[in-house]
Amino acid sequence: MLLKKNIPLRYIFGKIQYELLVILLYTTLIAVLHETNRVLPISIPLAIPALLGTVISLLLGFRSNQAYDRWWEARHIWGSIVNESRTLARQILTFTDTGEQGDDVHLFRERMIRRQIAWCYSLGQNLRGTPATTGLDKYLGKRELEAVSQYSNVPAAMLEQHGRDLKRALENGWVNRYQQVELDRTITRLCDAMGKCERIKNTVFPSTYSLYIHFSLLLFIALLPFGVIEYFGFLEIPLVMAVSASFLLIEKMAIHLQDPFENKPTDTPMTTIARNIEKDLRQMLRDQEFLEYEKPARAYYVL
Amino acid sequence: MLLKKNIPLRYIFGKIQYELLVILLYTTLIAVLHETNRVLPISIPLAIPALLGTVISLLLGFRSNQAYDRWWEARHIWGSIVNESRTLARQILTFTDTGEQGDDVHLFRERMIRRQIAWCYSLGQNLRGTPATTGLDKYLGKRELEAVSQYSNVPAAMLEQHGRDLKRALENGWVNRYQQVELDRTITRLCDAMGKCERIKNTVFPSTYSLYIHFSLLLFIALLPFGVIEYFGFLEIPLVMAVSASFLLIEKMAIHLQDPFENKPTDTPMTTIARNIEKDLRQMLRDQEFLEYEKPARAYYVL
Amino acid sequence: MLLKKNIPLRYIFGKIQYELLVILLYTTLIAVLHETNRVLPISIPLAIPALLGTVISLLLGFRSNQAYDRWWEARHIWGSIVNESRTLARQILTFTDTGEQGDDVHLFRERMIRRQIAWCYSLGQNLRGTPATTGLDKYLGKRELEAVSQYSNVPAAMLEQHGRDLKRALENGWVNRYQQVELDRTITRLCDAMGKCERIKNTVFPSTYSLYIHFSLLLFIALLPFGVIEYFGFLEIPLVMAVSASFLLIEKMAIHLQDPFENKPTDTPMTTIARNIEKDLRQMLRDQEFLEYEKPARAYYVL
Amino acid sequence: MLLKKNIPLRYIFGKIQYELLVILLYTTLIAVLHETNRVLPISIPLAIPALLGTVISLLLGFRSNQAYDRWWEARHIWGSIVNESRTLARQILTFTDTGEQGDDVHLFRERMIRRQIAWCYSLGQNLRGTPATTGLDKYLGKRELEAVSQYSNVPAAMLEQHGRDLKRALENGWVNRYQQVELDRTITRLCDAMGKCERIKNTVFPSTYSLYIHFSLLLFIALLPFGVIEYFGFLEIPLVMAVSASFLLIEKMAIHLQDPFENKPTDTPMTTIARNIEKDLRQMLRDQEFLEYEKPARAYYVL
Amino acid sequence: MLLKKNIPLRYIFGKIQYELLVILLYTTLIAVLHETNRVLPISIPLAIPALLGTVISLLLGFRSNQAYDRWWEARHIWGSIVNESRTLARQILTFTDTGEQGDDVHLFRERMIRRQIAWCYSLGQNLRGTPATTGLDKYLGKRELEAVSQYSNVPAAMLEQHGRDLKRALENGWVNRYQQVELDRTITRLCDAMGKCERIKNTVFPSTYSLYIHFSLLLFIALLPFGVIEYFGFLEIPLVMAVSASFLLIEKMAIHLQDPFENKPTDTPMTTIARNIEKDLRQMLRDQEFLEYEKPARAYYVL
Known part of the structure; x- marks a missing residue:
């Protein structure tokens, strides 16, 4: 970190x-x-190690640049995960309509946003090689947790669940057709961010250079x-x-x-970032309750 | 600056x-x-410090490059905040329809654009570590200011308010469904800009290199x-x-x-940029009054 | 240039x-x-100025790179202004429908395209620090020219006018809702290009480095x-x-x-580029007349 | 690899x-x-080979950078192929509606996703210069395999088939008009990724530099x-x-x-990546069966 | 090439x-x-030319980098022209509906795709400074060829024709409103690619550096x-x-x-690329005939 x-x-x-x-x-x-x-x-003339020193400086410069780029790209990706998580939450909260089916919509909103929080933790754990589902029971329902645990790639499974919930929302008229497509684009960008992390994780720096x-x-x-x-x-x-x-x-x-995803003191602070995302998203969700849904809401979920 | x-x-x-x-x-x-x-x-041969000098030159070159890139990226982001603020104002003014509910639409336009101005100041203050809500009472209503002050991330809360106002505008028929999605995209880009600033702020240059x-x-x-x-x-x-x-x-x-957001003479001139945005957006708003809404408008707000 | x-x-x-x-x-x-x-x-050993020479070479390399990047980015932006101007003209000509209100639509097309030409000249003059409205009377109507002259940022005002004309076109049914949003996106990209030019203009190269x-x-x-x-x-x-x-x-x-916008022989050839844009856009407009609007059109405007 | x-x-x-x-x-x-x-x-003074050594170091640095960029871009592209394949599968599964024509929709989903798997293998084989249709009979129907084999560019033909299937889906009402366009965009991004691979493959590093x-x-x-x-x-x-x-x-x-596509131990691990895509997409498809289509589905296809 | x-x-x-x-x-x-x-x-000490040698190496490195970037960007642009041409053809073939007006739609498809082929050749010839309309009579109708020959920028005129044909297609109901906008975006990207080529062509490398x-x-x-x-x-x-x-x-x-567009052995192989695009697009067009339009089609055109 x-x-x-x-x-x-x-x-x-x-x-x-x-x-x-x-x-x-x-x-x-x-x-x-x-x-x-x-x-x-x-004794030998200093020019001989000096010649080597110049070459090595250039090569270390090349290597530092590439390593820094990988590290900085990892930070970029997690920065965009923060942005897309907030965007997803904002869209979920401001696209959906709490008309007649108010309670169902609130459950849908909560389920989407909590799954998004879980996704961030899960992706970080997956990249670090620790079990991807640890601690997700706080955010996901029991049946859903079981369902996604079946998958080899747990975060990818959650994005699929996002998509399926969206489909249901469209069928129930909670979002309109443009909003579904727009929300799906946000999920697509989350899918991209996940894939980019995996690319960095799985592509080693050419070992012969090293x-x-x-x-x-x-x-x-x-x-x-x-x-x-x-x-x-x-x-x-x-x-x-x-x-x-x-x-x-x-x-x-x-x-x-x-190697920015290897559980070392210098890696990307994924858990800290995920915790910040959780704080922001919980606040957005709670505020929503306060303003428009104060009384019955707290009966359904405990944050 | x-x-x-x-x-x-x-x-x-x-x-x-x-x-x-x-x-x-x-x-x-x-x-x-x-x-x-x-x-x-x-006395020692000059070749020994010269060898070190070459290595240090290369490393300082590497470091200058990375530092310059961070600084230039910060300037890029604030440049895009200028653009997106203007775009948001233009879309708000030219998408909405002042038909029957003319006064409400004008209030909506004014609320959105003034919140956008407030957002720019607030983001700058937040990044510099000073209280994010200082001076926002000029732009936000009292109740809204109280609401966003509850949030740990004030600018993020304002973007959420943007989204919620848009939803109301869609429900009232002031914007159509395509326009809502398009305006939401502009908010998403503002959300991205904010997240990028936070990334630069929160990611230190690897201290061991330094x-x-x-x-x-x-x-x-x-x-x-x-x-x-x-x-x-x-x-x-x-x-x-x-x-x-x-x-x-x-x-x-x-x-x-x-570190382009640290209140030093060389940092990004966020207050100056925000002031320019305010000038532009106020002009767009006033001009709008002159051309189409001259008489009753001035009764509602004083800029 | x-x-x-x-x-x-x-x-x-x-x-x-x-x-x-x-x-x-x-x-x-x-x-x-x-x-x-x-x-x-x-006499002193040549190694001493040589040591300085290496360091300076590296720093001049760094500086040349950054300066070249600014210059090349400026050229990029004006390249994209060419593209977006053509795209705007093409969309204006091929989206709008000359049905019953044929004459009004033709006036609308002409007004948009001529304003786009004026915008290119105006942006270049603004960036060079010369009056932004010089010579625009060839392209804009008298009333509109007066209106935009009120603004501190003349090109931004013209983009707002673009948006407002588009709104009228939507209200009159000359473009459909998707086309309005699509045209607005083109305006957004022009707004981005303008903001990027201003960023380069207003951000000095760190003077301490120099x-x-x-x-x-x-x-x-x-x-x-x-x-x-x-x-x-x-x-x-x-x-x-x-x-x-x-x-x-x-x-x-x-x-x-x-500093690619400073009226020096090496700066971006903005006037030449704007003149080329004018040539292309005029040709597109005239051609349109020939093919579909030959007889009555010439009565309305002289290019 | x-x-x-x-x-x-x-x-x-x-x-x-x-x-x-x-x-x-x-x-x-x-x-x-x-x-x-x-x-x-x-014996000659060491300064003479040292002078050459510096020049060569700089040139090798330039060359290493360009070579690394090509290799890293190839990896980027295949990373985006992973992402777009998952996105396509997610969209296919969550956009389409299994209403009255349930079985046909399931066949459509299966055909699209299996063709996408085939596309990944085929693109990799095409880039490596081995026959593009080897082993595709596991994923494509016999008639379709024959049809695409006629084309000189087999993966491009499959993307065309994707597009044609989408058209049929729109005609049958399985996807709506926005969803068709959105899915077509995913195909466009796949088309871009394919074209970028071909560009790297077909553009040699300037041989005179070498x-x-x-x-x-x-x-x-x-x-x-x-x-x-x-x-x-x-x-x-x-x-x-x-x-x-x-x-x-x-x-x-x-x-x-x-040269990242030349069947050498250091090239892009396209077969491995394609196998991972296959694993993910099969899991998404099967899971779909389990949840909503358990009984009749297994009669239609064996994975 | x-x-x-x-x-x-x-x-x-x-x-x-x-x-x-x-x-x-x-x-x-x-x-x-x-x-x-x-x-x-x-005789003079070798250190003096060696000092100059280092400086020149750094400057040649800078110059090689910029020159390589221009060349590689040119190749990028033509790679994207390949992709967008295929995308345009795929969209034309899979968006349009051959319902009642089947023959007209087929003529429309053919006209668009052949014009796209002509556009690629024409752009290449334009960039190389040879007459832009040479050999286009194989792909364009006589009247259209005369019309575009009037323009100073022939490829830009063809994109305008694309747009006008699309408008007719919308008016006749061959594409829906979303599809028109989506196809227009593909044309916009082609317009961007053309403008980028012109930018590289028209912007000389700063001659004082040289x-x-x-x-x-x-x-x-x-x-x-x-x-x-x-x-x-x-x-x-x-x-x-x-x-x-x-x-x-x-x-x-x-x-x-x-200078990647100057008719030299090292420039971008535009004619070869255009020929490959022609091969791909012809195949897509012919295949279309085979599958859905076998009998009457061949009466209308000979490829």
Whole structure:
């Protein structure tokens, strides 16, 4: 989750602690060798690791860009899920007509909006690989929960239920034909958002690029001490460690950002977003009660 | 606010004054050491800070790009809010029919357009973290203002009110079924714009990237004097300060641009934009009066 | 205007003539100093300006990209204005029905299409800061011209007039309800295009970035002669001037491209585009006369 | 296919084995020459290959970006095919009315959804250059399969069949006029997705760019040993081979990514995606049976 | 045309043969001078051309990107023309009703689809600057061809004809009101595609950028021999020629790609694409005959 809370530094450096330990040993060894052994010159011109450094910078830049784009697209998609959920709720509340069949319409509204809340939680859980139906009993009726549990893709099943409820609403005259089609478009956009999340989840960053960058980085770190030993002596150890840590961290950050649905501290805060959607939608639903449906409504549902 | 007015230079350099002071002391110390102490050679090859400089340039380029994109997207969104507000007003004025229920329709038009003006101010205040309902009493009726104040998200509540007014307009025959759906689409686009602003506001730039770049930059500044001391002597002090100031300023600019809704001199000029929208929409509303509704209208409202 | 005509070289170099003059004096001074004064070594390693050169290249690349994007987006928007104007004219001509009220419909068609032509000119003049109503009397009736002149935003007023004419067309049965909504969408897209132009016009490129890049560039030019004087002697003068001119020109070009609506030789050719739109729309209107309305039509209007 | 499974390393290095062999011989020859022949100095300054290295890095970065964009766009398109297929199925199931002509409607639904499944497989096979109708007999009736086989573009023919079935549905009153148009829009988006795949398939990456980058890379590899021989001696062999392998691999990866529909291990996993679509759509269809059409339905089709 | 066929190498190198000849003479002259004249040292440090090389690489990268984007956008647009042509044909065939006025409807279908084929050829010829009506007599009736020939923009005139035919279809009841609007949207998208092509055609790449890059490149090539002469002697000639050829070729490629509608071997294969559209649309039309209109149809038209 990348909300305004800080990510603990220990978490970050914890990810590269083994690499740093190996580099510490490696650089110390070279420094000791350099000081004790005066027979073999082990220094090389700095231009050689520098050449590698430029190439790696460019490749890490390319990789950071792609990883950032994936992460930012994930955030885009969940932003649009917020928007479409609010739009769906607004349309449900302001398209339907509470005429003669007032109670049925209110049940229909409630069912749609609560299912939409459930959909957001369910999609997040599905993307993170945890069971998609956990906790949905608060929002869905028992029979419906059983029905959607049969599906391999639970959120897709809920969108289908949305569509079927809409059909019933059209048949009962609660929405007119234009409104049905317009509501169906909102569902289509939710379907798109879901599919885009699955695409990001299921498409790995080309692993050969990752491998290549990692190998080049190791080669660069291995050559770097020889390039600076002559000027720094033992000071080479912290210098190489600082530079290596920078490069390794930037690589690790790219790896984390590129998978925005993996239950890591840097992923998309889907549960938080879903909770905010729930708050907004509940408020819209309750307000609706207050203004137009105050007395009998509370008998039907408890939020 | 990034309008055509200049940003005071003092404001800019004020942001890095402490860093510059530290660098001044640091570089002076090194220059003095270099002049007085002739035992230890403290010069290193320029290629070492140069290597770091290339990497940092690439990373600052990456960061500037992302920050600029966030800032530009924020400006895009507010540009589309201008467009959609005008579109909503135009549709309200040219879709509705002032037949038999002329006065009610005029009240409806006025209520919608004034709420739209209020929405723009409210969204800006909400994004900046100031109370969302300040000053809205000029545009909203007392009861409506109380109603929307109950909501945690005031602008979202107003869009819901838009939707509910539209429903009433359909029921009264002021708009036809196609026009209701079309107006609802405009509201949906306003809802999207609002959600996009919230996304930018709530999604921080990955803080580990920022940290890494900052640490690398400090390392670069710390090494730079040693690389140039041999050629410049005391002239090293202004040189290092100028180069450091450049890098620090570009980093600071990126930090400011990346948060376009934070009440800083460089953020999106939301109040100015909202004021322009108000001017345009008031003009459209008044003109409407002049042309078709001149006499009785002024009895109902004062702008 | 960036049409196929060449931009005079004198215009380009004229923009940097003062900078070049100063650099000429500066480099000559250094060359003379180097030849006459043999006491102080004034040469520095080329790596120092080279380091700055890399950083500046990256920043100029970033800036060129953003400036080009603004310029290209402006061209995009005016391209879409061409498309939407043609679409509006086509829809006006092929949606409306010349049944019983043939003459009124023809007047309506003509009024809409001529107003659309006027809108294109007016928007261009508005963006360039010249009076928005100059020359519109050829396209608009006297009363309408007076009405729109009252507005602070003349093109926006014309779109409102479009909407109001459409409403009348619906009331008179010249278009059906779907066609009204569809035509309104075209107007919405024109409204978007107008708002996008205003966004680009009113949003300045972050001025601190510009300042920083300019200062770094001056620092680079100031250091460059010292880096090459040793190898080139007096030949240093043309070399430094050529390199400086390159960097200064690229900076100037970015500055020009980034403001695509400022009445400069490199801006968007809005008048030319509007003239092409006029030609196309007039042809569509006249052709319509030939085919279906040949005899009585010419009595009503002269193009 | 770039799913979560690893790409075998042997596959990757197998692609550049001949190049590596030639480089091994070449570098060994130079090392031997350097050790034995002390007459001619064969060393050159590292700055010369370094200059080429920078240029090549930039060009490979450009190329990697374009290749990645093609690959990612292909994945985008297939992601949207997943979404539109689900949307089509949902609309078919929830728009149509099973009133008096229940059985016919069910047959219509089934025919549409099975044709959609067939379309996904067929498009994938078409793009890979294998026969487009292989295995479609499971989803299409015999007569229809024969009809579409006549077409040079089989998936396009199926979309036409979709449209014709929709027309029949409108004529029979199974969908209303808005729903027909809405369903036709979904088909239009499928048509767009198909056309985009064909565009990527049929547009080669400009081959002169590829050639240029390849020649520059060979020049760079040819010069590299002379630049490092002085410092490394025989160690130059593994060093040059490692660096060359990195550059060659990155070039190869770009070549593979840029053609995402070519039956290679890194291409778009179209068959897998189509199988997932089939699973989802079958489930939607079956579920439909369970809920509303349990008894007679199973007599008509076996999935 | 960038189809799968190879571009002849002679064509590529032919474009830079004069430049290469001049460089050959220039480098030979310098090499001879270096060998014979031992008085003046004409060697300069490689860092000077290297600095220019980095800057030029970045600028060529920027330029390649923009040129590639223009070329790729052109390809995108023609891809969407393929899609919209198929969509138009599908909608024409599946929206219209062959009830009582069967023959007239068939003539209408045929006229629309053949005009769409003609439009594709005509747009391509228009963009390439060849007469827009060449060869259209195969697809358009004589009177219509004369009518559209009057227009300065022939493809725009055809879209207008599309719109007018649609209006007649609505008046005759061949399409309903929703279908007319939906078909008009497809025409609007075709109109957009046409306008986008014209935008790319009429907007030149900022010529000052091109000039600057070209001058910098010449300066770089002029300095390069002096930087490498010391290490290579006569071998400097092929080396400088190879490096120069690389840079010149990449510049030439960018110049070609940036103008994708100029009748060059690398431009958009518009004729080939139009021919494929014709094949698809004819097949759709013929197939229609086979299935529903077999006997009388062939009397009316021969494809």
